[in-house]
Amino acid sequence: MKALILAGGKGTRLRPLTVYTPKPIVPVLNRPFLEYQIEILKRAGIEDITLSLSYQPDKIEHVLGFGEQLGVSLHYVTESQPMGTGGAYKLAAKDFEEPTIVLNGDVLTDLIVAKLIKRHQRSGAKATIVLAPVEDPSLYGLVETDQDGNVRAFKEKPKADAVEDSGPSLINAGIYVLEREILDLIPENENYSFEYNVFPEILNRGISFGAFVLENEYWRDIGTPETYLQAHMDFISGKVRHFPIDREEEFDRATSTFIDRNSVIDAECVIKPNVTITNSVLGKGVVVEEHSMIENSVIWSHSRISNSAKISGAILARSCYVGKNCVITPGAVLGNKSTLTDYTKI
16 A cells, blocks of 8 residues: 655745745744654555645755665655645656555654554555544534444534534544545646545445544644644643653753753753753753743744743744743744744733
């Protein structure tokens, strides 16, 4: 089986973090995000992986290379124009002769892919979609299934006042297993969507369409700053399983600091005296000066936090400067090379 990761989006919802860093390689626990998807595929024995790119493809290829360091073989297909999810699949997989597992490039999950493939093969379905339960279905379109675990219908977002009556809240999790025949439903060189074109056509033609419902598996779309930050909090609290967390010990820290056991501090960081860091992730080369406090936050590489600054529930991209006595409050997001002068509060 081959794998295709749809990683061509511009990451608009995740800005300003994605202005200079394509979403597929934003750091999650100081690793490029796509490495997590590649890892779950490799565990299932899938080592032939194609990435469908569009936005800043050169940066993605530079970071991931051809997969040698990850133990897989990576191939790249770049869209010359927007193709949609289905069109990108057609472009990248048109010469594939075997089934393909397709992943949206903004989904963080600890799914055991081998279980999904086994279910798909046993069912005899031509397509299988992974579904995730959600607490608030008013934010998503819903998927209905029958008693045999087959997809029956796709529904629009329910109105907020009708949520209690909407039944099981299952949404498209952005992971599919597709047999070669599904490619024939997609025209060449057209912008085509899985959600609005391909999947309705599968149902219209009566093609067997299975569903794999996530139960204990972790799943989150990291497409916004809020969900990106929450993914980090979930990781360091143990909600995301099966991925080792590298809690670096080789960084420069004063003896009079407090760093809790949840926090992840990358190499070459410098932590000065009387600093408190809790439930946070610091990238390579971050400097935190005296009496500063950081909690529930993610700080990318080579940022500098001046003395007596307070950062809570925030995200700082690369090479930011935070002046002394600054206060950064929950929900703040700073893009690359942002500068806050002394005593700024945001």
